[in-house]
Amino acid sequence: MPVFIGDLESIKRISYELCEDLSKEGAVYFEARYSPHLFSNLPRVKNFFNVPEGDVTPRDVVRVVNEGIREGSKDFGIQARTVLCMIRDKPEWSAEVLELCEEFHNDTVVGIDLANNEMLELYTQHIEGFKGAKTAGIHRTCHAGEMGPASNVQTAIEILEAERIGHGYHIFDDESVVKLAKEKSIHFEVCPTSSTRTGALEDDFDNHCAKRFLNEGMNISINTDDPTLFGATLTREFSIARNHFGMDDRALALMTLNAAQASFLPDDQKAEMIKSLKVKFKEIL
Ligand SMILES: [Zn+2]
Known part of the structure; x- marks a missing residue:
């Protein structure tokens, strides 16, 4: 920089x-x-x-x-x-x-x-x-539960009224916060490579909390975080999701639709994007 x-x-x-x-x-x-x-x-x-x-x-x-x-x-x-x-x-x-x-x-x-x-x-x-x-009318996301505790996620949801949480991995340390996030359909921006390179999580993608998010039916997307710093590309992150989180084409397509739904575009532009993604994914879904 x-x-x-x-x-x-x-x-x-x-x-x-x-x-x-x-x-x-x-x-x-x-x-x-x-x-x-x-x-x-x-x-x-x-x-x-x-x-x-x-x-x-x-x-x-x-x-x-x-x-x-x-x-x-x-x-x-x-x-x-x-x-x-x-x-x-x-x-x-x-x-x-x-x-x-x-x-x-x-x-x-x-x-x-x-x-x-x-x-x-x-x-x-x-x-x-x-x-x-x-x-x-400006959308809100907040870094929480990455290095910090689950209570930071609760603060981000309840006090800051964040619609999305950056990372949020430590949410599983407190079931009440998991429940809150589910009730409010909060979207989590999960960044696999970053999550281990920052030291937020252990370097073990097979036991990554992304799996827990998926098993709980929670709303997540796969993101790069800092591509330059971590050598993370979208392609790399998606292949981690495929090889370690057990996501097949259909799961990745559904997750991409979740990401689009959680995007901060105005509603009409968002609807347009979702429509065109569904056309792209029609063989997979
Ligand atoms: Zn970040």
């Missing part, structure tokens, strides 16, 4: 090429999640990397990501949207993340997230960010 923080041309190109990469893997739609602040080099945005200060604002970052995504979608025939992250230990950024979600709502931003160290406090600014997003 240090090499492209504050480099708008590179950030745009990365966004554009993400569309190319995912289109080559056969994806028809994706949501890319990132923190605009972590690519800004403003002095007030002291991030984790010691890069030279400059004048690239978080808003500039969102603007060029949107340009890259729009142009890439068109050139590679794929639909794409973005989700902006609040960062757990940077509550002072949260109001601006919400403002950016509102300003760029549906161009290409469709959701808000809370990322980073789950063991840290949930600051009121994050709660306000989620409440403001709900009021503005």
Whole structure:
């Protein structure tokens, strides 16, 4: 990351090429999640990397990501949207993340997230960010139960009113939270390679909690998390699901329909996407 923080041309190109990469893997739609602040080099945005200060604002970052995504979608025939992250230990950024979600709502931003160290406090600014997003009709997902306990998933559902949970693996430590998630049909974004590389779970795909999610009939999708960091591609993650989680073509197709249903697209566009997926899958379903 240090090499492209504050480099708008590179950030745009990365966004554009993400569309190319995912289109080559056969994806028809994706949501890319990132923190605009972590690519800004403003002095007030002291991030984790010691890069030279400059004048690239978080808003500039969102603007060029949107340009890259729009142009890439068109050139590679794929639909794409973005989700902006609040960062757990940077509550002072949260109001601006919400403002950016509102300003760029549906161009290409469709959701808000809370990322980073789950063991840290949930600051009121994050709660306000989620409440403001709900009021503005912006969708909500939240990292919870990845490294942190099942109670974080409960907080994300009950206090932050998240519709999707990032990871959520540790939910099975508390049956009451499993019950809550089932009642509310919460969608879980499971990322196999990431789940073992981050140390969230043991490196044993045959005993992965994705199987438990599936056995319980819960609503999940298979995702890459950080492709560059973990060497995870959608193709690799789907083959892990096939080889270790016992998912056949039909199970993978049904899961893809769940992912589409849980997407943050406006209802009419979502219905359109589901319709075209069902046509693609008609031999399998
Ligand atoms: Zn993540």
